[in-house]
Amino acid sequence: MADPTSPVRFYPLDAAGAARLDDQNWRGTFDLERGGHRLGRLVLAHDGRNGTGGIDITTPELVFAEGGLQPADLTPLAALLGPPVTGTARFEGRIDWSADSPGSSSGLLTVPGLDFVSPAGPVTGLKGDIVFTSLTPLVTAPDQVLTASRLESFAPLTDLDLTFGLDAAAITVAGGELAVAGGTIRLEPFSLPLDRSLPFTGVIVLDQVQLGEIIAGAGFGDRVQMDAVVSGRLPFVSDPRTGIKVTGGSLFAARPGRLSIQRTALSDLEAGGGGAVPPSTVEDLAYQAMENLAFDILTAEVNSLDEGRLSVLFHIKGRHDPPQRQEIRLTLSQLIRRDFLNETLPLPSGTAIDLTLDTTLNVNQLVSDLLDLNRARNGDVGPRQP
Structure with missing residues (x-):
């Protein structure tokens, strides 16, 4: 048959x-x-x-x-x-x-x-x-429903719910929702062609998702710690020839939070606002700002780049908030000689921060690393099949 x-x-x-x-x-x-x-x-x-x-x-x-x-x-x-x-x-x-x-x-x-x-x-x-x-x-x-109890991904996802329909040409997904990192991620309705050579579009919606938990689950927890509950939309196009591309994505923090980025995770730092202060001193203060940053506003623009990379442009407003209160104390002679500018200075607590952080991720490598991590969690330590 x-x-x-x-x-x-x-x-x-x-x-x-x-x-x-x-x-x-x-x-x-x-x-x-x-x-x-x-x-x-x-x-x-x-x-x-x-x-x-x-x-x-x-x-x-x-x-x-x-x-x-x-x-x-x-x-x-x-x-x-x-x-x-x-x-x-x-x-x-x-x-x-x-x-x-x-x-x-x-x-x-x-x-x-x-x-x-x-x-x-x-x-x-x-x-x-x-x-x-x-x-x-x-x-x-119409409106068929499949559920799953758990998805072991970058963070454990529970209570998956997918509503869909199938016709002669495509699978129409009316809605899908995941419980992720204290919030939900859902798919807006889209059609997936049965002809796998055809592209399709969709939108991923984040609602009250703890971004820090996802970052930790993706293996960046030793360099970046974040308490950021975010919501937003990520429109995407999936094309068998070019892969998945996000265009015009946006995220925003639903409440104040914290961010700590280790210096080893940063490169090509550009810091301003120091006036006559030497660039090296300004950069050091900027590193300190990102190691202990309490923010009130966090937004991000998300767009795909070539070769499977993803651009995430953060704009963060907050203040320096280290565990122990810091301040700069200088004598009159130090101010006159200005030799303190050659020393490492503590960034005072409460210093206002207006941070633009331009990051890129190799999504293909990130997905590969996540799948390797999931295989290890699942007890599969053998080589990946091509």
Whole structure:
């Protein structure tokens, strides 16, 4: 049995069985398998007198296991379910036809629970029921819902909720929401073409997300500590040829917070506002400002650059707030000689800070590092497949 649609939805299956004609009535049963795995049964009934009939399609409880049957063995639509996929699923459906109508079909896919590795990390507890209003072509009822209990990514994400629909050309995602770092990240509605060579657009919305937890989970916690609860929008375009690009993204802090960046994490520092103070002294004071910064306002502009890099331009207003109060005490003779400018000076507590921080990230490398981290968390320490 082969799928004639383009793009292909299902890989070919072997069918074994027989059909019998008795007084213009056809009856038949066929067992389906692929690669030695029993997948289900087709039961045929057709009334030759009036030209009506149908096929019942049922599967047993399909068990997916490492080294055994995998969803990607059955359909290219399962490409996002990275191996090993473990868990169960089952399907019931029917195709009807008649001599004077185009026919109809329907089905129900039940997923009691699946664990797998997604591009963002291991997913556990994916479950839900998917109602199909057509099997030829494959179309779902609107607003189908799948949930998952956990996604192990840069930070543990819980209570995933995805609402979607499938038609002949695309998967339409009506909404998806993740509980992330004390807040939520959701996808605005978008359509994902079944033809994987076509681009698609979407918007990621952040609501009250603790950015510091994400930075720590991404492996930067030894150089950057941040208490910043942010909201914002990240419009993106995903193109198979050029990858994912963010254009015109914006973030803002929903409340005051703190930022600490170690000097080793900074390069090409440009500091101003010192008047006649030597540049080296101003730069040192700027480093101190970023090591203990309490902010009232934080905004960021987010845009993709070439070669998989992401530009994040922060604008931060706040004050220097070290653990111990600091001040500069100078004698009159030091002021006259100005030799204190050759010394390391403590930045006084409460000094107002107006900071523009231009950063770039290698997103491709960051994603690769996150996936390596997730593999290590999942006990997979072997080499990555190309």
